[in-house]
Every structure is written in structure tokens, then in C-alpha cells.
Amino acid sequence: MRNRVVITGAGVVSSLGDSSSSLQLSLCSGRRAVRPVELFSTAGLGCPLGGEIPSFDAQKYLGRRNLRPLDRTSRLVTSAAQLALNNSGWSESMRNDEELGLVLGTMFCSVHTISQFDRRAIEVGPAFASPMDFSNTVINAAAGQTAIMHNLRGINTTISTATTSGLQAIAYATDVIRSGRARALLAGGADELCFESFYGFDRAGLLCRSDQSAGDFPIPFDKRRNGFALGEGAALLMLENAEFARRRGARSLAEITGHGCGYDCSQGEEEDSAVEAIGLAIRRALNDAFAGPHEIDCLSASANGSYAGDRHEAKGVFAGLNGQTRKLPVTAIKSMLGETLGASGPMQAIALLETMRDGVLPGIKCLEEVEDDFAFELIGPDNREINLETGLINSVGFDGHCCSLVLARCDEN
Amino acid sequence: MKQLRVVVTGIGVVTPIGTGRERFWTNLLDGRSGIGPVRSFDTSAYRVHRGAEVHDFEVENYVSTLDAAHLGRASQFAIAAARLALADANLEIASLDLERAGVSMGTTSGEPREVERFDDLFISGKLERVGPEFLALYPSHVIAAHIARELRFAGVNIMIPTACAAGNYAIAHAFDVLRAGRADLMLAGGSDSFSRITYTGFAQLGAIAPEVCQPFDRNRKGMIPGEGAGVIVLEPLAAAKRRGARIYAEISGYGLSCDAHHMTAARPDGEGAVRAMQQALEQSAIGPPDVSYISAHGTGTPTNDRLETLAVKRLFGDAAYRIPMSSIKSMLGHTMGAASAIEAAVCALSVFHDRIPPTINLKEPDPECDLDYVPNGAREHTVRVAMNNAYAFGGNNASLVLRKCEYLN
Numbered sequence: 001m002r003n004r005v006v007i008t009g010a011g012v013v014s015s016l017g018d019s020s021s022s023l024q025l026s027l028c029s030g031r032r033a034v035r036p037v038e039l040f041s042t043a044g045l046g047c048p049l050g051g052e053i054p055s056f057d058a059q060k061y062l063g064r065r066n067l068r069p070l071d072r073t074s075r076l077v078t079s080a081a082q083l084a085l086n087n088s089g090w091s092e093s094m095r096n097d098e099e100l101g102l103v104l105g106t107m108f109c110s111v112h113t114i115s116q117f118d119r120r121a122i123e124v125g126p127a128f129a130s131p132m133d134f135s136n137t138v139i140n141a142a143a144g145q146t147a148i149m150h151n152l153r154g155i156n157t158t159i160s161t162a163t164t165s166g167l168q169a170i171a172y173a174t175d176v177i178r179s180g181r182a183r184a185l186l187a188g189g190a191d192e193l194c195f196e197s198f199y200g201f202d203r204a205g206l207l208c209r210s211d212q213s214a215g216d217f218p219i220p221f222d223k224r225r226n227g228f229a230l231g232e233g234a235a236l237l238m239l240e241n242a243e244f245a246r247r248r249g250a251r252s253l254a255e256i257t258g259h260g261c262g263y264d265c266s267q268g269e270e271e272d273s274a275v276e277a278i279g280l281a282i283r284r285a286l287n288d289a290f291a292g293p294h295e296i297d298c299l300s301a302s303a304n305g306s307y308a309g310d311r312h313e314a315k316g317v318f319a320g321l322n323g324q325t326r327k328l329p330v331t332a333i334k335s336m337l338g339e340t341l342g343a344s345g346p347m348q349a350i351a352l353l354e355t356m357r358d359g360v361l362p363g364i365k366c367l368e369e370v371e372d373d374f375a376f377e378l379i380g381p382d383n384r385e386i387n388l389e390t391g392l393i394n395s396v397g398f399d400g401h402c403c404s405l406v407l408a409r410c411d412e413n
Numbered sequence: 414m415k416q417l418r419v420v421v422t423g424i425g426v427v428t429p430i431g432t433g434r435e436r437f438w439t440n441l442l443d444g445r446s447g448i449g450p451v452r453s454f455d456t457s458a459y460r461v462h463r464g465a466e467v468h469d470f471e472v473e474n475y476v477s478t479l480d481a482a483h484l485g486r487a488s489q490f491a492i493a494a495a496r497l498a499l500a501d502a503n504l505e506i507a508s509l510d511l512e513r514a515g516v517s518m519g520t521t522s523g524e525p526r527e528v529e530r531f532d533d534l535f536i537s538g539k540l541e542r543v544g545p546e547f548l549a550l551y552p553s554h555v556i557a558a559h560i561a562r563e564l565r566f567a568g569v570n571i572m573i574p575t576a577c578a579a580g581n582y583a584i585a586h587a588f589d590v591l592r593a594g595r596a597d598l599m600l601a602g603g604s605d606s607f608s609r610i611t612y613t614g615f616a617q618l619g620a621i622a623p624e625v626c627q628p629f630d631r632n633r634k635g636m637i638p639g640e641g642a643g644v645i646v647l648e649p650l651a652a653a654k655r656r657g658a659r660i661y662a663e664i665s666g667y668g669l670s671c672d673a674h675h676m677t678a679a680r681p682d683g684e685g686a687v688r689a690m691q692q693a694l695e696q697s698a699i700g701p702p703d704v705s706y707i708s709a710h711g712t713g714t715p716t717n718d719r720l721e722t723l724a725v726k727r728l729f730g731d732a733a734y735r736i737p738m739s740s741i742k743s744m745l746g747h748t749m750g751a752a753s754a755i756e757a758a759v760c761a762l763s764v765f766h767d768r769i770p771p772t773i774n775l776k777e778p779d780p781e782c783d784l785d786y787v788p789n790g791a792r793e794h795t796v797r798v799a800m801n802n803a804y805a806f807g808g809n810n811a812s813l814v815l816r817k818c819e820y821l822n
Contacts, residue, residue, distance in 0.1 A: 044541075069676070099688075101671070107552055109574075111528065114610060118532045121613045126458050134614030135676035135806060138521060139553055139574035144807020147673040153685070156671035156809055157582060160523075160553045160572040168571065172586070175593055181692075196531065199540070200548035260595075262512070263570040265562050277567060280512060284595075398548075399558045401570055 002178045004242035006252035006410060009088025010350045011080040013061070014233040015051045016337055018083065023347070024354035027362035028383050032336045034217055034229040040195040047207035049217070051231025051338030052193050065149060071136050072192040073110040073234075074145040076343075080234035081146050084186055088238035089250060092151070101154025101182050103173040104143040104236075105165030105189030106342040109158070112194035113137055142190060154182055160342075162397030163302065164261075165189050166235065167345025167405055171259035173239050183244040189342030190234035198230055206398070208305055218305030218339075220332035221314060221379065223369045228304035231338025235346035242410075252410040253353050257390075258291065260284020264400035268308055271315070277402045278316025282392065285404035286320075289390075293321040296328065296406075297388045298361055300348040302396040304334035313396050314374035320404070329378040329386050335365040345395040349407065356388045356409055417592045420818050421761045422658040423502025423646030425494040425602075428755060429465040429639055429745050432493065434501055438762055441770045442791040446744050448626060448637050453607045461621040465639030465746025466607050478563045485524030485550045486606035488559040490642035490751070495560045495600050502646040502658060504598075506564055515569030515596040516557045517587040518644075519579025519603035520750035521805075523553025523572075525610045556604055560644075568596045577710075577747065578803035579603050580643060580754025581811035585667035587647050597652065602644035602754035611749065612638050618677065620714050626747075627774035628711035628740035629718050629782040636712040639746030643754035645761065650820065661761040662799070663818040665699065668692025672808030678716065679804060683724030689810035690728050690800065697814040699798055702732040704814075706763050706799045708756045709786075711740020711772065712747055721802070722782045737794060739787040743773040753803035753811065760799035760815045769794050 012018065015033030016026035026033075036042070037050040058067055058075035061082045067075060081102070085091075090100060114137045121129040135141065140158035147156050155176060159169045166189025173187035191197075201207050208218045208227035218228045245252055262280035266273040286293065299317060303310040318325050333351055334340075340347060355361050363382045370379055378384065388409070395403045426432065429447025430440040450456075451464040467490070472481045475493035484492070495516070499506070527550045534540050549555070554572040561570050569590050573582045580603030587601035605611075615621050615638055622635035653660055670692070672685035679686070694701060710721055718740075726733045741759055748755060763769050768791055775788040801813040 099670070101669075107554070111551075114525070114528055115532055115535075117614070118529060118610045119536060121609075122532060122536055126613045126616060127460075129613050129617050131614070131617045131677075134617060137610060137614060138576040138806045139523065140576050140805070140807045140809065141676070143575075144671075144676055144809070147671045147808060148675065151673050153671050153673045153688075155669045156575070156807065157586075157669070158574050160574050161557075161570065162552065162554050165554075172571075175589060179589065179593070196528075199531075199543065200551065203543060204545040204548040206548075261569055263515075263558075263561050263567050265565045265567055267558065267562060280567070397554075399552075399554060400561070401554070401558070 003180055005174045005177045005239055005256045006242045006245050007237050007254050008240050008245050008250040008252055009084050009238040011083030011087055012235040012347060012350050013076050013080045014337060014347060015053045015231060020350050020354050024351055027333055027336055027351055028360050030365050032365055034338050039193055045202045046209060047202055049229045050193050051229055053232060069132055070145055071110045071113045073190055074142040076192060076234035077142040077146045077190045078149050080236045081150050081186055084236040084238050085150060095151045099154035100152050101156060101185045102143055102146055102152045103157045103169040103185055103187040105159045105169035106142060107160060107162055107165055107191050108197050109139040109142050110136060110192060111196045115196045161401040162399050163341055163344055164395040164397045164401040164403040165342040167395035167403045170237060170346060170405060171403060174256050174259060177239055177241050184240040186236045187239050188236035188346035191232060191341035191343055193230060193232035201230055206306060217366060218335060219366045220303035220305050220335050220364055221310050221370050221374055222367050223371055225305040225307060225310060228306050229338035231340040233340045233343040235343045235350055237346060237349060254356055254407045255410050257408045258285045258289025258406040260288055260404055262402045267400040274312040275315040275319055278313055278396055279319030281402040281404040282320025285406050289406035291390060291406060293324040295390050296392045298329040298386055298391050300352050300393045301330055301332040302394045303332040304339045309396060313394060318375050325375045326377045329361050329384050330376050331361050332364045333362060348393045352391045352393060352407055359385050359387060361386050418650035419588050419591050419647055419664045420650050420653050421645050421661045422648055422653050423498040424758045425497030425501060425644045426755055426758055427467055427470060427490045427493050428641040429467055432470060433497055441741060442768060444771050444773045448746055454609045459616050461616055461623050463637055464607060465637050467640055476563060484559055485527055487520060487524050487604045488556050491518060491556045491560050491604035492563050494602060494642040494644035498600060498644040498646045510597060511565050512567045513597040514566040515590060515599045516560045516566055517571050517583045517599055517601045518557040519573045519575060519583035520553050520556055521576045521579060521605050522608050522611055524551050525608035526606060527551035529609055575809050576805035576807060577749055578753055578805035578809045578811040579750035580752060580757060581801060581803045581813050584757055584813060588664050591647060591649055599647045600644050601647055603750040604642035605640055605749035605751050607640040622713060625774045626713040626743050628713040628743050628772050629779060629786045630775050631777040631779040633713050633715060635714050637746035639748040641748040641751045641755060643751050643758050645758055660818045662764040662815040665816050666693045666696030666814045668812045670810045674808050677806055679720050683720050683727055685808060685810045686724035687728045689812040693812040693814045701729045704736055704798045704800050705796045706769055707736055707738035708760050708801045709738050709740040710802050710804045711742050713742060719781045722784055733784055737769050737785045737787045739770055739772045741770050753801060757801045757813055760801045763796045764799050764815055764817050767793060767795050
């Protein structure tokens with residue numbers, strides 16, 4: 001019998017709030033974080049918009065700790081970790097007694113730090129490159145810095161699978177707890193908004209264009225969608241062995257009952273292959289959760305406004321749920337947060353925990369006309385009241401990665 | 414509960430001392446060095462000039478589905494290692510259930526040369542020349558993605574960029590994926606390309622040796638950055654037996670821990686490394702004295718080799734002196750995220766052939782490094798159990814245990 005895995009807390013630093021409840025409030029009041037980027041110049045780029053965290057200051061969460069060695073990504077992760085530790089009651093003394101670990105999903109960690117380190121070496125000479133920056137050029141830098149700051153001595157794994165990184169990290173952590181290797185893990189993801197990655201997405205033609213009729217915004221599943229907005233943030237869940245959480249008197253917010261993944265070898269170039277991979281991930285997640293399609297009360301979609309990606313997801317969900325999608329309430333919070341890459345899946349999970357609590361599923365901002373052949377009827381700009389017992393979270397990457405996760409209400413509480 | 418047993422049935426490597434299992438293994442046992450003057454970029458502004466690069470690599474021999482011109486160097490290495498591993502395992506892609514075939518890879522830097530190109534164009538005011546290829550080639554996940562795309566593997570696909578221990582992490586994860594029944598076959602390993610960013614960083618840390626890599630020697634002066642890839646085929650024992658596969662070794666367990674101490678320096682007491690080794694042995698139900706070979710992280714830096722020796726002595730006690738422990742980085746340099754994957758392949762080969770590769774350039778013993786490092790010559794030795802140790806930036810420690818695969822028919 002495998003160990004059951006529950007969520008006992010969450011920490012989020014986002015452009016729409018730094019707690020689960022403030023994020024949910026923003027999402028449900030249709031606030032949008034996507035606006036002209038201020039962190040760097042977007043002059044000459046096709047898209048000037050991003051979901052930036054305005055005046056992010058890690059000191060607010062981390063007090064007087066020394067933040068100098070940390071870049072923006074590491075500051076986001078250490079802050080979210082502090083919030084998740086507080087939220088789940090993992091005090092410093094508990095962390096001394098029990099090895100707590102971290103599984104972090106990130107697409108880039110900090111390509112900005114990497115690039116700055118390299119540019120300095122080229123412009124001024126290798127002897128002037130900063131050794132401290134070098135330690136932050138590894139893709140597991142944020143996970144390492146967070147372990148140091150919060151004394152996390154258990155497993156410390158970084159996972160990089162594009163936009164699915166964060167959800168994949170939760171899936172990885174779930175299996176580690178199920179197998180009994182760890183009793184508690186922080187799991188989630190993060191990515192920062194920075195010039196280098198922004199430039200890459202812009203040049204790839206993936207970002208929303210400013211000639212959009214309804215405004216310069218991403219509208220998942222809408223006929224007018226023409227790209228996504230890049231966002232940023234960090235989101236971490238505290239995952240625990242259910243029995244261990246019960247014995248320590250922790251409250252359980254929800255149970256992770258299943259997850260699954262698939263890979264589209266055409267990397268989105270062939271619709272059939274993309275749809276099949278998304279459907280496969282969903283079916284595997286449902287099988288893992290011993291749940292049928294009819295038991296799913298809502299979908300938190302990965303859709304971010306990209307033309308092909310949203311189409312593949314709509315079709316993939318239809319395939320994965322055996323066509324039972326017309327009466328399925330659907331949300332896509334990237335319409336408001338933008339595409340936060342590694343943070344996106346965990347942010348979807350955190351928002352869904354709030355829906356489980358308050359019964360409100362946020363609408364999809366500005367969604368007016370759903371594509372005709374997307375088999376969704378319970379989808380639109382308005383919030384929806386639902387009784388969420390079992391929810392499905394999707395994460396679909398740019399390069400073929402698909403991950404799905406099933407969250408269920410805990411019966412004992 | 415009876416756990417599924419996972420075995421290594423194929424090995425593919427691209428290394429500074431040869432590509433392909435046979436050539437690599439022969440050169441390794443012969444104590445050949447792959448270290449020479451850096452050719453990838455101009456090192457005249459540096460105080461050090463040597464590296465362990467792969468020179469004889471012909472990508473067109475390995476890439477058939479994809480266009481090699483649109484692949485970064487680490488992806489090219491990874492695809493080659495994956496193809497070699499499958500061929501070594503005598504597996505035809507047509508015979509596989511592709512939705513149950515997965516890829517788990519590790520790396521330190523992903524495709525750093527793409528950022529280097531970005532930076533060069535940025536500095537010279539020609540950034541507009543950076544097009545869609547930057548996003549298509551750079552993010553580290555492309556390494557695992559490109560392998561899957563080349564081979565049409567539609568199952569688990571994961572990249573674990575945990576720096577210099579990444580190969581062990583990726584193999585450990587593949588082991589778990591198979592045990593959880595989430596795949597029937599996994600390609601697992603690591604890949605990294607020679608990078609000016611990495612070279613600059615290690616040079617600035619004063620960690621690069623000027624001439625040779627001489628782990629555990631009293632006069633050791635540091636590591637030598639390298640490049641390469643290692644991929645192994647993992648499958649359940651039952652499946653391997655059914656198809657009559659050659660089994661190199663069984664993976665019996667792993668341990669992962671974090672020092673939570675410093676980004677680039679290990680804990681002075683070796684406590685994190687001890688915990689990782691301990692976990693790996695416990696999961697394998699093997700006592701420390703039963704380990705017959707340790708593949709050391711053995712970078713050749715003064716601190717690493719001393720602390721690693723200390724950690725092994727802390728866990729193994731007197732038995733530490735009886736267990737041979739060598740560092741192939743003396744020959745390959747430090748191939749970064751590929752290192753522990755290549756070393757895991759070496760452990761599997763040691764278990765299979767009962768031979769242990771040497772630590773070369775070990776001339777003058779260091780009083781603080783007083784174990785049996787298999788100095789300067791390969792050795793015949795019965796290897797029932799091999800332990801593969803790897804340590805990384807971020808305080809990451811990863812130990813993997815491989816053993817002779819014994820079973821009753």
C-alpha cells in the first residue's frame with residue numbers, strides 16, 4: 001500500500017498577491033497583472049507586456065537575512081519557501097529534527113545571471129568575472145540557496161521541463177513521499193521575468209502582439225488569441241505523508257491522488273501527436289488516482305493564449321476525459337498572471353486549493369468567443385460557483401512535455 | 414512488499430577518451446588521458462589553458478531523424494550516447510512500446526553555447542541576429558526532449574539540472590520511474606558541452622589545474638573542465654531476462670542529500686555525503702563492508718579529495734582501507750552533468766568485468782588521503798557491489814549503488 005500524500009500548506013509570490021487568498025481574490029475579481037514591463041526595456045520588441053511583480057522586495061518575507069548572494073529567482077524561491085514553511089507550521093526546530101527536502105521546477109533558474117556573468121568576463125576580462133555570480137549560474141542555484149537559507153537537508157532536486165517544470169516537480173515529490181523515501185517535501189516552481197528569456201520568447205514569436213483587437217492581452221481559448229504574456233513568480237506546496245501530517249496535527253488542505261505525463265515527439269508540430277500526448281498524461285493521472293472522467297469537477301488548464309498550444313490542450317482534454325468535457329467547468333489563470341513558466345503549475349494548484357475552500361472558480365478574463373470546435377460549455381469570463389471535490393490540473397510545455405495532476409478534498413477534515 | 418528489480422542493459426558514452434563503450438573502456442583501463450590544450454575558445458586571457466574536450470565526435474553517425482545543424486552540442490552528445498546505449502542493449506526502437514519508453518537526463522549547464530552566442534551578439538550590438546533558434550536550442554530541457562524526438566520516445570521525459578551530480582540524480586529518478594511502473598524502459602544519464610562560462614567560473618574559483626588532474630595526490634592543483642555524455646539503458650530484470658539481454662549490473666539503491674551549508678564548498682565534516690551513502694546502502698540492504706569498489710567524485714581539488722576521503726572513512730571505518738576507490742576524472746577531466754552518468758556506466762562495467770579503472774597521475778601520496786585509490790594502473794578485482802558518489806554546487810550529494818545481478822532462473 002503506497003503512502004498517501006497531502007498538501008499541508010502553500011507559499012506564493014506572484015504578480016497578483018503573496019498569499020493563496022490574495023491570489024484567489026485577485027483572480028476572482030478579474031485583476032490582471034499583465035502590463036508594460038518596467039524591469040527592463042522592451043524597445044524594439046514585438047511585445048511590451050509582462051506579468052511583472054511590482055516592486056518585489058524579498059526583505060519583506062525574509063527579514064534581516066543577507067540577501068546579497070541571491071539573484072531575483074533565488075529571492076523569489078527563498079521568499080515563497082518562507083511563506084510555505086510558515087503556512088504549514090514547519091518551524092526552525094522541526095527542520096533541525098527532521099530532514100526536509102525541496103523539489104523545484106524551473107525552466108531557466110536565472111539565464112539573466114548566467115548571461116551577466118558571461119558578458120562581464122567578455123567585456124572586462126575573465127579575471128573580473130564574479131565567483132559569487134558563478135555559483136548562481138548553475139540551474140539548481142535557487143534550490144541550493146533556498147536549502148542553505150532554510151536548512152533543508154533532505155532531497156534537493158531541480159527539474160526543468162519547460163512550463164511543466166513546476167507541476168512535474170510536484171509529481172516527482174509525490175512519488176518520493178509515496179515510496180517512503182521522504183516524509184515531507186517542499187515542491188513547486190519558479191521563474192523570473194528577465195530580458196534574456198523575454199527576448200527569446202519574443203523572437204520565437206510566441207508572445208501576444210499589440211495589434212490585438214480586444215487589447216494587448218492574452219486570451220486563452222478565445223478565437224482572437226495570438227500569443228501569451230510572460231510572467232514570473234514562485235509557488236511552493238508543502239507535501240507530506242498523510243499519516244505523518246496527521247500525527248503532527250497538521251491540517252491537510254487536499255490530497256494529491258494522482259499524476260501522469262506524456263511526451264509529444266512532434267513538439268507541437270503535429271496536432272494529432274500533441275493531442276495524444278496531452279490525453280495520455282490525463283488518462284495516466286486519472287488511472288493513478290483511481291478516478292474516472294466523470295469524477296472530475298473542474299479543470300485548471302495550462303492554456304495561456306498561444307494559438308496552437310490552447311488548441312492542442314482543448315482537444316487533448318477531450319481525448320483524455322473520453323469526451324466528457326461539455327459539462328466541465330474550466331479556468332485558465334494565465335489569462336491574468338501571464339505564463340509564469342516553472343511557477344505556473346504550482347500556482348494553478350494553489351488557486352485550486354482556494355476554489356476547494358471557497359467554492360469559486362475564477363473566470364477567464366476577456367474570453368468572449370471560444371473556438372467553435374473546443375468542446376467546452378462551462379467556460380467564460382465569469383466566475384463560477386462549484387463544489388470542488390476532485391480537480392484536474394494540466395501543464396503543457398512548448399517542447400512536447402505534458403503533465404497532469406489530480407487533487408482531491410481530504411475526507412478526514 | 415517485493416520491489417521490482419531494475420538492471421542496466423546498455424551503455425553509451427561520448428567522452429574525451431573515446432566514444433562508444435568498447436573504445437572508452439579499453440582506454441580507461443589503459444589509463445589514457447583526454448586532457449589537452451583548450452580548442453573550443455581562446456584561453457589567452459586566462460591563467461589556465463587546458464581542458465578535456467571531445468575531438469573525434471562525428472554527429473552525423475548518430476542523428477538521423479533530426480537535423481544535427483539545429484542541435485546544440487550537449488544535445489548532439491546526448492543523442493549519440495542514447496543511440497549507442499540502445500544499440501549496446503541490442504534493442505530495436507521498432508520493438509518498443511514508445512509510450513512506455515522514457516528519458517531522464519541530467520546536466521550542469523544545458524546548452525551554454527547558445528547563451529554565449531547571445532552574449533557575443535549583445536556585446537557587439539548585433540542582438541537582432543538572435544532569432545527563434547535561441548529559445549529552441551537553449552533551455553536545458555531540450556537535451557532530454559531532443560533524445561525523445563530523435564527516438565520517438567513518448568513516455569516520461571525529464572531533465573534534472575542538479576549540476577555536477579546531475580547524472581546520478583537522473584539515473585536515480587529513472588530507477589524510481591521503473592519501480593513505480595510508470596515506464597517499461599528508461600534511458601538515463603547526463604550531458605554537458607565544454608563551455609566558456611563554466612571554464613571562466615572555475616578559473617575564477619582558482620579550481621582549475623594548470624597541467625594535469627591528479628586526484629588524491631599530495632601536489633594536486635585542481636580539476637580540469639571537460640565535456641561528454643553518458644546514457645544507460647534501464648529496464649526491469651524480468652523484461653531483460655525475457656529478451657535474453659546482457660545484464661551489466663543491477664541498480665539496488667540510491668541516496669540524495671543536501672549540505673544546506675554553502676553553494677560551492679562542501680561541509681567540512683562530510684556529513685551530507687555520509688547521509689547520501691548511508692541511504693543508498695540501506696535501500697540496497699548492503700552493509701558498508703560489502704562494498705567492493707567506490708567510484709569517487711575525485712575532482713582533484715585539494716578540498717574535495719580530502720573531504721571525500723574523510724566522509725568515506727566516517728561511514729566505512731576500517732573497511733575504508735580495504736575498498737578500492739578510484740577517480741576517472743584523472744583521465745576524463747570533470748565532464749560536469751555527464752560525469753556521474755559516465756561514472757555509473759563505469760561502475761556497471763566494473764561489476765560486469767571485475768576490473769577497476771585507475772586513478773592516474775597519482776605520484777606522491779597525501780597523508781590526508783590515505784585510502785587505496787588504485788594508483789596508475791587498472792586492477793582485476795571481484796566487484797560484487799559498486800558505489801558511485803557525486804557532489805555538486807548547491808551542496809547536493811548523490812550516491813548510487815550497483816551490484817552484480819544474481820537471480821534464480
